[in-house]
Amino acid sequence: MFPSQDHRTAEFYLDDLIREAAEERLGRRITNENKTRRGFLATLGLRRR
Secondary structure, three states: OOOOOOHHHHHHHHHHHHHHHHHHHHOOOOOOHHHHHHHHHHHHOOOOO
């Protein structure tokens, strides 16, 4: 998807942005992203493929 080796950095940056948006929308901090990723992406109406 990303043409450079920076794709991992871009993916982590995107995950951070999604997490921040989910925390703001949910009104609480998300502490364990691995367990809650599906839940907060679903809350935002997003699906990660």
